[in-house]
Amino acid sequence: MTTAPTFQTKLTELTGVDHPIVQTGMGWVAGPRLVSATANAGALGILASATMTLDELEKAIVEVKGRADKPFGVNLRADASDAPDRCRLLIDHGVKVASFALAPKPELIATLKEHDIVVMPSIGAAKHAKKVASWGADMVMIQGGEGGGHTGAVPTTLLLPSVLDAVDIPVVAAGGFFDGRGLAAAMAYGAAGIGMGTRFLLTADSAVPEDVRRRYLEFGLDGTVVTTKADGMPHRLLRTEFIDTLEKEGVTAKLARTIKRTRQFKEMSGLPWRTLVKDGRSMVHGGDRTWAEVVLAANTPMLLRAGLVEGDTSAGMLSSGQVVGLLDDLPTCEELVDRIIAGAVDRLKHLDATHT
Ligand SMILES: Cc1cc2nc3c(=O)[nH]c(=O)nc-3n(C[C@H](O)[C@H](O)[C@H](O)COP(=O)(O)O)c2cc1C
Structure with missing residues (x-):
């Protein structure tokens, strides 16, 4: 059974999901199966579209909608020449969130917002957050250096407060998160929620071949x-x-x-x-x-x-966050989301501090 909405934040308010947890866009990984399982668990799933053709993206959007009657997002490369066509798909299919790997142009942000799509670029520095906020972005996702895939040098513990101090729009924290303690800590910093890539890659709902997922767990x-x-x-x-x-x-x-x-x-x-x-x-x-x-x-x-996809670990690259070293199981998305919410509730109840 999925957990009832427990934490209301700007992330849940803006996107309409139950829990302030995002399954981030991951090329070749975040397909319809993972995204719909995340959506059905009450979190925000994001389809990765950089590795899809326009047609494949449309099919994937339709498939997610068929599997889950819940809000979800699409991750786009803002610098792709067909970015406007991809945004048109989001508009036509009523996708709730547009996530961008690089800063989208102000005109693109305006078009998406006209259609009630929440615009959430990923950024790796406070100055980039300021820029996209001034262009009208609704939220930003930060990715600290410990995160998987393309990443910066500044860890989440420093990037997050620097961005929170720089902008007034909601900030989602990504890079190194995997459990309820992380969610409680991110919210204590002032974040609107957490984003996780590696943790969602390593779930039972991920389409990455199981032997490859098991290989990850050994690191x-x-x-x-x-x-x-x-x-x-x-x-x-x-x-x-x-x-x-x-x-x-x-x-x-x-x-x-x-x-x-x-x-x-x-x-x-x-x-x-x-x-x-x-x-x-x-x-x-x-x-x-x-x-x-x-x-x-x-x-x-x-x-x-x-x-x-092909599971050829001897001739392929396996993007991963450092958090892989703390993971030892492949839960379903529902189990994962439920235990993160329960863990955060528990942590907030038992903060190891006394104050007057
Ligand atoms: C396998 C993999 C593929 C990724 N592909 C993308 C991508 O296509 N677009 C993107 O914006 N970020 C991509 N990322 C970064 C994630 O969206 C996310 O920001 C990162 O995984 C967060 O850190 P974590 O792995 O510690 O949770 C990828 C990460 C991984 C692990």
């Missing part, structure tokens, strides 16, 4: 590494033999692999070279990335797919 707190070798950006992954090799590999071997994977990604995504080049060009012009880094970045989706 300890020192079992992850942040590397820029995969795609030129800091990426937290399980420290597997494959990653050790990638870190040591020479430029030539890496480039050969990159070109092969880029071609595979092109075939899978169905995107014409024109679009890939256009997206690449906007990445080069939009930031400090060189063409070499952009080509390298095209490598990542296929390497992640090999690990997370």
Whole structure:
């Protein structure tokens, strides 16, 4: 049985979910099954769309709606050339939340808000939170350095208060959360809730092959590494033999692999070279990335797919937060959400302090 709504925060108010818990967008991982299981457990599930074509995204949205009559969200790459088309899908299908990996343009935020969609960009610094807040974002999600996937250097315990001090909009805390103590602590800081990636990846409702999920559970707190070798950006992954090799590999071997994977990604995504080049060009012009880094970045989706979908841990990348070292089971989303809420209630009741 799912737990009755217990904590009302700005996150539950804005999105209409029962509990201030978010299952974050994770490429190749956060598909319809995980998102609908999260929604049915009363939390906010977010579909990851960066690894889906437009058609696949529409099918996934329809599937979630068929499995759960609850609010949910979609995670988008704000820099993708078809971001406006993807936002149109969200509008047409009444998706409740748009989550962005990078800051969306003010016009896009305005369009989504006109249609009552809650806009929640993920950010890694207070100055970015200020910028998106001034552009009209409804909420931000921070991801501390301990989090899985692309990540920054500042830990949640420092990033969270710095962002809470910088903006007036609600802040959801992600990076390192897994239990009721974390939810209680985040709310005590002033956060509107917690977001979790690795913890939801490691549930019974996750579509990641079970032997891969079991492999994750073997890793300890020192079992992850942040590397820029995969795609030129800091990426937290399980420290597997494959990653050790990638870190040591020479430029030539890496480039050969990159070109092969880029071609595979092109075939899978169905995107014409024109679009890939256009997206690449906007990445080069939009930031400090060189063409070499952009080509390298095209490598990542296929390497992640090999690990997370095909279960090939010897030739794939497995994004993971440091929190993996504290996990030893694969609960259902419902069990997970229920125990986090019960754990937070218990912690708040038994705070180890006396005051007058
Ligand atoms: C396997 C995996 C894939 C991820 N893919 C994405 C993604 O596609 N878009 C995104 O904004 N964040 C992505 N992230 C980051 C998560 O959304 C989330 O911010 C992070 O996992 C939080 O830290 P935690 O792992 O400690 O819970 C990914 C994380 C993991 C573990």
